[in-house]
Amino acid sequence: MGVWHGPVLGSVQVIGQDLLKRRAGLGQIIWSPRTDDPMESTGRPLISILLPVFNEEAWLEVALESIRRQSFPYWECLILDDGSTDGSARIARRYAGLDSRFHLHALPHAGVVENANRGIALCRGSFVARMDGDDWMHPERLAVQLAAFEEEPELEVVGSHVELYPKKNLSKGMEEYQSWLNSIRTEQQLRRDAFIECPLANPSLLFRKESLQRFLYRDCGWPEDYDQMLRMLLSGVRIGICPQKLIRWRDHRGRLTRCDPRYSLKQFARCKAHHLCHDLLKNQRHYLLWGYGETGRLLQQALSQLGRRAAVIVDLHPGRMGQRIHGAEVIPPHKLDPSIDLPILASVARASARWEIRRFLKQRGAVEPVDFRIVA
Template sequence: MHGTNRKKRAPKPIISVLMPVRDASDTVKEAVESLWRQHFPSWELIAVDDGSRDDSAAILQACAAADPRVKVVRQPPRGIVAALTAAAGMASGQFLARMDADDISLPDRFGAQLEMFNRIPSLALCGTKVQLTGHGISCGYRRYEVWLNSLITPEDHARECFVECPIAHPTFMMPRIWYESAGGYRDTPWPEDYDLLLRIWQAGGRMAKPDAVLFEWRHRPQRLSQTDPRYAPEAFRKIKRHYLPGSDTPLYQWGAGEVGKLWLKDWQAEAKKGGLRPVAVVDINPRKIGRIIHGFRVIGPSELPPPGLCWIAVTVGAPGAREEIRDWLVPRGYREETDFLFLGIL
């Protein structure tokens, strides 16, 4: 009988894990082993060795020999976007997940994320809470960890997605259809993960996390986000201006402190090229009200137009300031995401 000796094809995995690897011989095996410990078994790993000069490729090949779910691609050093794009092009899973070669996915990660997609309609991107590990973690990174882990629901992520990237990139999981419809990863002058996330948000995709720490995120001084200018503060301001929602009402900036002044300089430079420019900048410091800072008049909150007649970009980053500003605006009828949005750093 024809075909009786043919080998059955292995079923396609549900999840394809995209892992770019560059000189990670000291951590990559531990990262792969954390995938082997996943309680949800239907996954494949597409590990792209991006020009490593150490033993990373040999370690990955040994992992592939031990488990056919591990697939290894080698390429010259082309960067993270090229590596991720190559991995996504080889992926066969319905969902694409991210992981770096120096991090640890805890055993319940994949199962918990898939449950979120089953539970929340139109969920387009799912992360997890994280635990930062490693040495020399700054207070700023600890604040970021606390903030990331405070965002759980789609409403949390939509409200805060212009403060910072609200999901840690190595914890991303998304349906392939959302990845492809958003255009995948792109080479840009700003962070590739934040760019993809904001395009998904712009298209109406919802974001959420399971309410549990499911990922150990290793902090290392040589990490790309610590060394590449695409992850510098000015790059984050640039991407936020690029994706800022349009409005038919005049723009006002709230905040003339150190962070706010950087934004005012950026608006001034953009205005010279025909870009958006705030009408004025709001501040509560009586010594600043009435002054001109970087070409913008400083006004008090009471001078703002009423709700519906202005759009307010809040660029305050001091601890507790967002809550105070929200407490001033909301009782007066200003609606978050409609009349005002927080852009300031943590």
């Protein structure tokens, strides 16, 4: 396996003298290994693909085939079967027989957090790619993400844009979420919008192994992937984004995000509240809350349980004007005192409203995220 050739998606810039090079005029990457075959010379793959599976029989073959067709060849795939009761293990065993880079680990049912962490300990690669058993990765996914690491060696994690499918099943809300995810193109945007939603899909992430080992998944009763992302961002981990749709992210009724209570709006609010108390509200017991719709109410309740109280609420609902909610006076935006010395949390669901609030606050001299955070 001397030299590998594969097309580059979009306009990813690739640098590096001896690992990844672009072939002039052909729009291709040439992978020039430091040795003829790193798997033969070191006994280790460069990338370990971490694939937790639980009852994914309907989708697993598509996922595994997309991995098998990766143009970058030096990988292993750890299929972590979480006690499936369908034919998932049978499919995984067949692929392990077809390609020695697949490894099936049959584990007792313990949930995605515990078994994903078990799998991380088994990974042999210098990089670890996340993948789910109901998703699909573009044939160039690993190549393009490795190129991003070569371009910016200080990066510890690289994600990508995604395509939600099947399109006919997508709700308006999911279409808006996909558009928002794919609007994030820089690390600055990633950090700015981190408290709106999880700004990168976990199955799109490629980690340096040592970074993933520092930020293992946790079961806190809220989304483990969002919790991990916020911990990394608030710890200063450098995260890059490939602005290509390298993952097709399947949306179906059986997805954990649809049926597991850990992914409810209430639990998302609890997760955000916990991390806000280590960020903008670290040394603050009072804050100004902008918006008291469903997301604002849930955030206020979660923060209250952590000893943070809304001192003022800014809202547009005429029925709330002049009222007090849990002791906080409700005022319209034009009555907001520019000299108010409180951190501001703007918790509104509509993207257009978030931009209006951001513009309003910046015009008054507020600096994001030092003085305020947009929290959907």
